[in-house]
Amino acid sequence: xxxxMAGYILKRLLLGILTYLIVVTVTFWVxxxxxGGPWTREKALSDAVIATLNKRYGLDQPVFIQYLRYLGRAxxxxxxxxxxxxxxxxxxxxxxxxxxxxxIGGWAAVLALIMGLALGTYAATHQNKVFDxxxxxxxxxxxxxxSFVTSLILLYIFAVNLSLVPTSPVGVDGIGPYILxxxxxxxxxxxxxxxxxxxxxxxxxxxxYMRTAKAKGLAPSRILIKHxxxxxxxxxxxxxxxxxxxxxxxxxxxxxxxxxxxIGRQFIISIQNRDYPLIMGTxxxxxxxxxxxxxxxxxxxxxxxxxxxxx
Amino acid sequence: MKxxxxxxxxxxxxxxxxxxxxxxxxxxSLTVCLASEPQSLDPALNSAVDGATMLVxxxxxxxxxxxxGDALKLTLDLAESxxxxxxxxxxxxxxxxxxxxxxxxxxxxxxxKLREGIKWSDGSAITSDDFIYSWNRASGASLxxxxxxxxEQIADGxxxxxxxxxxxSLALKKVDDRTFTFxxxxxxxxxxxxxxxxxxxxxxxxxxxxxxTEEAGTWxxxxxxxxxxxxxxxxAWEHNSYITLVKNPNYWDAKNIKLDKxxxxxxxxxxxxxxxxxxxxxxxxxxVPNEQIDSLKAEFKNEFVIAGQMGTxxxxxxxxxxxxxxxxxxxxxxKVRRALGLFIDREYIVKxxxxxxxxxxxxxxxxGLSDPAGGEFVDHNxxxxxxxxxxxxxxxxxxxxxxxxxxxxxLKEVGYTYNxxxxxxxxxxxxxxxxxxxxxxQAIAENIKxxxxxxxxxxxxxxxxxxxxxxxxKQGEYDVARNGWVADYDDPSSYLTMWTTVSGNxxxxxxxxxxxxxxxxxxxxxxxxxxxxxxxxxTWSQSYDALMDxxxxxxxxxxxxxxxxxxxxxxxxxxAICPIYYYTDIYMLKSNVSGFFSSPLGxxxxxxxxxx
Numbered sequence: 024x025x026x027x028m029a030g031y032i033l034k035r036l037l038l039g040i041l042t043y044l045i046v047v048t049v050t051f052w053v054x055x056x057x058x059g060g061p062w063t064r065e066k067a068l069s070d071a072v073i074a075t076l077n078k079r080y081g082l083d084q085p086v087f088i089q090y091l092r093y094l095g096r097a098x099x100x101x102x103x104x105x106x107x108x109x110x111x112x113x114x115x116x117x118x119x120x121x122x123x124x125x126x127i128g129g130w131a132a133v134l135a136l137i138m139g140l141a142l143g144t145y146a147a148t149h150q151n152k153v154f155d156x157x158x159x160x161x162x163x164x165x166x167x168x169x170s171f172v173t174s175l176i177l178l179y180i181f182a183v184n185l186s187l188v189p190t191s192p193v194g195v196d197g198i199g200p201y202i203l204x205x206x207x208x209x210x211x212x213x214x215x216x217x218x219x220x221x222x223x224x225x226x227x228x229x230x231x232y233m234r235t236a237k238a239k240g241l242a243p244s245r246i247l248i249k250h251x252x253x254x255x256x257x258x259x260x261x262x263x264x265x266x267x268x269x270x271x272x273x274x275x276x277x278x279x280x281x282x283x284x285x286i287g288r289q290f291i292i293s294i295q296n297r298d299y300p301l302i303m304g305t306x307x308x309x310x311x312x313x314x315x316x317x318x319x320x321x322x323x324x325x326x327x328x329x330x331x332x333x334x
Numbered sequence: 335m336k337x338x339x340x341x342x343x344x345x346x347x348x349x350x351x352x353x354x355x356x357x358x359x360x361x362x363s364l365t366v367c368l369a370s371e372p373q374s375l376d377p378a379l380n381s382a383v384d385g386a387t388m389l390v391x392x393x394x395x396x397x398x399x400x401x402x403g404d405a406l407k408l409t410l411d412l413a414e415s416x417x418x419x420x421x422x423x424x425x426x427x428x429x430x431x432x433x434x435x436x437x438x439x440x441x442x443x444x445x446x447k448l449r450e451g452i453k454w455s456d457g458s459a460i461t462s463d464d465f466i467y468s469w470n471r472a473s474g475a476s477l478x479x480x481x482x483x484x485x486e487q488i489a490d491g492x493x494x495x496x497x498x499x500x501x502x503s504l505a506l507k508k509v510d511d512r513t514f515t516f517x518x519x520x521x522x523x524x525x526x527x528x529x530x531x532x533x534x535x536x537x538x539x540x541x542x543x544x545x546x547t548e549e550a551g552t553w554x555x556x557x558x559x560x561x562x563x564x565x566x567x568x569x570a571w572e573h574n575s576y577i578t579l580v581k582n583p584n585y586w587d588a589k590n591i592k593l594d595k596x597x598x599x600x601x602x603x604x605x606x607x608x609x610x611x612x613x614x615x616x617x618x619x620x621x622v623p624n625e626q627i628d629s630l631k632a633e634f635k636n637e638f639v640i641a642g643q644m645g646t647x648x649x650x651x652x653x654x655x656x657x658x659x660x661x662x663x664x665x666x667x668x669k670v671r672r673a674l675g676l677f678i679d680r681e682y683i684v685k686x687x688x689x690x691x692x693x694x695x696x697x698x699x700x701x702g703l704s705d706p707a708g709g710e711f712v713d714h715n716x717x718x719x720x721x722x723x724x725x726x727x728x729x730x731x732x733x734x735x736x737x738x739x740x741x742x743x744x745l746k747e748v749g750y751t752y753n754x755x756x757x758x759x760x761x762x763x764x765x766x767x768x769x770x771x772x773x774x775x776q777a778i779a780e781n782i783k784x785x786x787x788x789x790x791x792x793x794x795x796x797x798x799x800x801x802x803x804x805x806x807x808k809q810g811e812y813d814v815a816r817n818g819w820v821a822d823y824d825d826p827s828s829y830l831t832m833w834t835t836v837s838g839n840x841x842x843x844x845x846x847x848x849x850x851x852x853x854x855x856x857x858x859x860x861x862x863x864x865x866x867x868x869x870x871x872x873t874w875s876q877s878y879d880a881l882m883d884x885x886x887x888x889x890x891x892x893x894x895x896x897x898x899x900x901x902x903x904x905x906x907x908x909x910a911i912c913p914i915y916y917y918t919d920i921y922m923l924k925s926n927v928s929g930f931f932s933s934p935l936g937x938x939x940x941x942x943x944x945x946x
Contacts, residue, residue, distance in 0.1 A: 059801030064480060065818075066381070067808060067838025071475040072482060079478065109374035109551030111573075119573055175605060183613045190610040193576040193599040194365050279603040282610070284574030292370070297801050 027332065032322065039314040046310040047097045047303070051090050054299055061106040061297045080106065097307050107298040117304050120273070120286035127201060127283065128271030131208035135270075136263065138213045140256070143220025144247065147255075150225060158217060165214035174207045174280040191282035204281040208274060212266050216259055223255040230254075257328050264320020268312040362945050363595035364927065366618040367610065368938065370602035371574045376554040377535040378472035381480035383820075383936040384620070388598055389532040390937055391579055394564040396446060397530035399939065401931045408526050412460065412536075412563065412586070414449045414512075416529070418442050423517040424505070425489040433490075440889060441489065442521040448512045453584040454538055455567040462514035466506045468536040469516075473504055477550055481533040484822070487525065489517040523706060523891050524825040531823065536563060565591045565941045574600055592929060593943045608922075617924045617945070620938070624774055627689040627920070636925045640691040644702045644934045645820035645917030646829075648695070649675070649767075649782075651910040654847040655813040657765045660749045664852035669744045671909030672725075674814075676741035679785050680914055681728050687777045690920045695913035696723030699826045699902055700819075702916070702934045706891040711826050714895075717903060724906040742789070758790025766794045768815040770803040775816050778914070810843040817841060820917065821935065826898045827885065833905055834879050842910040845874035855907065857881055858900040861893060878904045 062073050077083040080103075081092065096102055102113035142162075146155040165173070181203060182190040192200035227233060228251065236246045273287025286305060293301035325331050369384035377389050390398070398411035410416065423441025426433040452460045471477055473485035489505040507515045518525060528534060537553075538561045545553035553559045557568040565588070566579035577598045581591055599616055601607055604623040608630075610616040622630055622638075631638050651671045653664070661667040680694035693701055696716075703711040716722040728734035746752050751760045767782065769775040776797065783793040798806060807815050821828040831837060835845030843849060856870045857877035861884070872880075881901040888894040905911055919936055929942040 057802070059799075059803075059805045063801050063804045063808075064381070065804060066480065066822075068478075068480060069475065069483060069838060072478050072480075075475050076478045104549045107373055108371070108555075109376060109379045110546065110549045110553070110555050116573070178606070178609050183609050186613060190613045190615050191599060191601070191606065193367075193610075193615065194597055195615075279601075280606050282575070282599065282601045282603070282606050284572065284600075289574065295800060 028322075028325075032318070035318050035321070039318060042314055043097075043307070043310055044094075047094060047307060048090075050303060050306045051093050054297075054302060055086060057297070059297055061299060063297065076106075093303060097303065100304075100307065102300040102304040102307075105293075105298055105301050107293070107296040107301065113300045113304040116289065116301060117286060117308055120284060120289045121271075121308065123283060124273035124278075124285035124287060125271045127204050127208055127277075127285065128267070128273065130201075130205045132212065132263075132267050132270050134205060134209040135212035135216055135266075136259075138209070139216025139259070140220055140252075142213070143217040144224055144252070144255070146217065146221045147224035147228065148247070155221075158221075162214035162217045165210045166218075169276075170207060170211065170274060171276045171280065173210055174203075174277055177203050177207055178280055192284075193282065200281065201283075204277050204283055207277050207281070208270055212270065215262065215266075219258045219262060220255055223258050224251060227251050227255045253327060257324060260324045260327055261320055264316040264318075264323070265313065268309075268316035272309050272312060361594045362592060362943070363597070364593060364617050364940055364943060364945065365576075365597040365599055365615060366620075366938075366940065367599040367601055367607050367616050368620040369600070371600045372577075374551045374554060375560070375568075375577075376551040377532045377537060378468070378477055378479045378481075379551045379554075380532055386532045387936075387938045388577065388579075389535060390564070390939065391566045391596060391941060392560070392562040392564050392568060393532065393535040393537075394585070395530050395532070395535045397526055399530060399933055399937070401939075401942070406931065406933055408530055411530070412448055412452055413446050413529075415447045417445045417447075418521065419445070421517065423489050423519055425517075425519050438489075438519040442518050443515055444518065444525075445509070445513065445515050449586055450512065452563070452586050455562045455582045455584055456538075457584060458538070458540075459511075460536060460563055461511045462508050463511070464536040464539060466508060466514060467539045469506060469534065470503045471537070471542075472533050479533070481531075481822075484528060484531060484533045487518050487520070487522055487528065489519055520887055520889055522825070522827075523894075524823045524827075527823040527825075538563075566596065569595075576600055591941050593940055593945075596940050611922055614924075617927055618921065618930070618938075618940075620921045622920060622922060624689070630922070634922060637922050639921050639923060641919045641921070641932055642702050642934050643820065643917045643919040643936055644700045644824065644828075645818065646695055646698060646700045647692070647778075647816075647818045647914045647917060648698065649678075649814060649912040649914065650807070650817040650841045651814050651912070652810050652812055652841075652843055653849045653908065653910050654810060654843050657763055657813045658748075659763055660761075663854075664849065665854050666748045668854075668907065668909040669748050671912070673741040673744040673909075674786070674791075675909060675912035676725055676737040676744075677785055677789060677791075678782060678912065678914065679728060679734065681734070683778055683781055684915050687774070687781060688915060691918045692915040693918075694727040694729060695916050696725050696727045697902065698905060698911050698913055699829045699898075700821065700916045702824075703821065703826055703829075704824050706895060711895070711898075715899060715902060719899060738789075753790075756790070758788075760790060762789075762791045764792035764794055765813050766796050768796050768798065768803065768806065768812045770800050770816070771797045779816065807841045808838070810841070810846070815841070818917070823935070826895070826902070827882075830885075830898055830901050830905070831882055833911075834882050835875055842908070844878065844908070844910070849874060855904050857904050858896075859884070861896050861900070863896075 062068050062076055081089060105111050105113055105116060108116065142158050146158045149155050178190060181187045188199045188202050189195045233246060233250060236250050273285035275287045275291045278285040278288040290305040293305060368387055372382060372385040372388060374380050375385060375388060377393055380386060380389060394411045396411060396413040396416060397408045399406050400409050421441055421443035423438040425436050425438065427436050448462060454460055469485065472479055473482050475482060485504060505517050509515060541553050541559060541561045545559050557571055560568040562582060565582060565585050567582040568577065569580045570578040579596045581588060581594050604621050607619040608622055611619045658667055658670045661670045684692040684694055697712060699711050701710060701712045705711050705714060713721040716724055726733035726737050728737050742752060745759060750762050753760050767779055769779045779795050783795060786793050806812050819829060832839035833844055851873060853871045853873045855872045855874065855877035856865045857872055858865055859869050859880055878901060881897055885894055885897040885901065888897055923930055926946040927943050929944050930940060932938045
């Protein structure tokens with residue numbers, strides 16, 4: 024690692040910390056502005072109960088004091104207990120959900136990368152042939168169709184009608200119940216990567232150095248992998264970081280349809296419940312992951328693309 | 335106490351619930367899905383119906399529900415006997431910063447004798463100390479439980495030094511390890527139901543003190559620390575995914591518990607639940623996608639069940655709203671609100687939108703609640719006490735037309751202009767109808783908008799997310815809003831106490847703001863069946879609050895119900911409560927499962943189920 028690179032990473036890390044602080048601050052103040060609170064119930068709580076709960080969680084303190092306390096806690100990633108799920112630590116709730124979302128999202132990302140590279144390269148090298156057309160139609164459909172439609176279609180075909188996999192992980196051992204969620208989660212990024220790779224490969228195939236390689240008598244597969252792929256992969260590298268951060272933090276729809284106890288569903292529920300500590304915890308996690316993977320993606324982009332340097 | 339099953343309460347899937355078949359020697363288990371992750375399974379902290387269903391399996395109280403033919407009955411559970419005697423009872427009421435003693439000469443003292451040899455799931459004995467500890471814990475504001483008010487019927491003891499917030503501890507006295515007493519000011523008819531209510535279930539003191547050092551309810555979040563006293567014990571809780579219960583051999587009646595294992599899948603997605611039901615992974619689901627009700631009814635004739643539920647879907651009007659500008663005083667506003675309520679086509683809403691056998695409603699207290707004289711409370715509602723309610727339900731054309739004619743007449747009376755040729759009002763102000771974001775509520779809101787548009791009345795729809803909506807409604811920052819209420823126990827007070835001036839659920843803002851001084855109500859305060867001059871032109875606190883106060887102190891059940899009917903008269907005379915329908919409870923249960931039953935409070939009972 025050279026000096027330039029270290030400087031770049033340090034600069035980006037500092038920027039990342041600043042971004043994190045801004046996210047924590049904005050989330051806190053937006054939470055204060057949103058009407059309704061953690062003790063809002065259809066069957067109202069008595070004033071005495073609300074007073075007890077406010078006192079217990081420090082909500083009786085001036086808002087600015089609450090903000091400073093949150094800020095302190097966000098720095099060490101300790102958000103205390105959930106206001107909604109009685110007696111449960113926010114970090115434990117997040118860890119439980121995140122490990123599942125990470126597994127599903129991680130596999131989906133790997134699947135998307137492999138499928139996207141393979142299909143994109145194949146489509147580019149067979150431009151305007153039947154398979155290219157089919158791949159383009161399928162990827163357009165995958166990008167356009169909302170995930171609750173694709174998820175329900177997968178669920179009904181493979182789990183309900185064909186009974187190839189279980190409909191939910193309840194009472195089932197093994198990876199069966201996670202196959203469809205991984206596929207569902209990978210559909211959009213697979214389609215996106217396929218299209219990116221196809222167009223960048225087409226672009227690369229027309230370059231002079233490719234013709235030179237061909238003229239040197241190199242095998243077509245070697246030309247494609249050694250000279251083509253390295254260049255056509257650059258847009259994928261930029262896309263992959265933020266995509267990875269988003270896919271491993273779960274999807275509300277996929278987790279609901281396949282009854283997966285991941286963190287995506289948890290995040291939405293925590294907002295509905297005005298569960299302040301859980302909202303803060305999940306937001307901070309999402310922010311950190313996004314910051315980290317965007318940075319990794321940018322570093323990787325520079326590494327694979329010799330035309331860009333750390334200035 | 336029995337819940338009478340009326341014709342409408344009769345379970346549509348009776349076939350599915352045939353007499354319990356004998357379970358074979360094979361281990362019997364069920365996977366069911368009621369709702370998503372419960373907020374808490376600490377009986378003192380739970381306030382949800384799905385949590386209550388899990389708790390009636392895990393824990394037990396002094397009474398429990400059992401099936402008795404087509405009805406439900408309460409039988410003794412952990413108690414061997416419960417006896418009552420008239421006693422002078424002392425309660426404590428807030429008096430400035432202190433508490434003052436109030437005597438009730440005709441109070442009741444309950445003496446509870448626990449069964450011999452009853453044990454917790456960890457094998458230790460359940461004693462009267464456990465009940466005393468648990469009830470004081472659950473009723474105290476310092477715990478912060480949603481349902482701490484469920485102990486309001488029980489007399490308070492002298493203020494407890496450590497209760498720094500609000501309530502003194504309860505007047506519970508230990509006689510010996512198996513016996514304790516408690517006092518109630520007025521022996522309300524639903525006391526037995528309260529003793530079967532999860533908030534009254536005992537919890538183990540040692541477990542709580544060892545685990546809840548930082549936060550209340552921690553002990554109840556993991557099977558390793560969940561010590562139970564009911565038919566089951568917790569064997570697994572995969573958060574947000576499932577909870578598994580297995581038979582508790584230490585339960586006193588374990589030999590009669592049929593099902594060995596219950597898995598509660600935790601999901602709230604109707605489509606996903608239905609997929610798991612169709613694939614056979616779940617044997618029972620508690621909700622289905624609304625748009626598929628018709629096809630499911632046809633496809634699963636013996637498995638799709640519509641059961642009665644004590645609940646009312648209604649529209650609440652803010653009595654302090656000035657949107658109906660021509661109505662200059664409260665009496666006129668009441669006419670406008672009643673008129674708007676009369677326009678609504680309840681029959682269409684239940685048949686075409688609800689689709690789940692809901693019953694058009696013409697009163698606030700729901701169908702299904704018992705009357706001590708036999709029958710139901712609704713059988714004797716309405717100004718004539720003939721069960722006709724407060725207007726026609728509009729089940730046939732003539733009735734609906736009569737409602738419309740009355741509505742038009744009322745609005746004309748208030749001064750709005752009706753164009754006889756276009757059959758529309760020309761100067762009725764547009765108003766906003768608020769509902770919480772949901773396709774079901776939206777469909778009803780749109781129907782109301784369309785119906786009123788026929789008569790020239792413009793309704794603007796606005797939706798808010800649940801938490802925002804609750805706050806807007808509670809603070810009275812709305813004109814007209816959707817509303818709903820489900821009973822906690824089978825007694826009309828579970829409905830009517832919410833409209834007293836001080837109630838936290840008084841969304842209509844009765845007795846608050848300008849409404850405080852509106853002296854227009856007539857109330858049968860003497861409970862003699864007629865309204866004298868003294869009983870006219872009363873304010874909300876002089877009429878409704880006074881009636882509810884009287885009902886709370888009345889010991890004669892028949893008289894008490896007369897007062898409650900009188901209170902409902904006053905409530906409905908405001909026009910601010912516009913009932914739409916009485917709820918039903920839809921669920922699906924596989925036809926090879928027998929011995930299942932549910933209660934109109936929404937609890938489901940699986941312990942006596944067998945699977946063929």
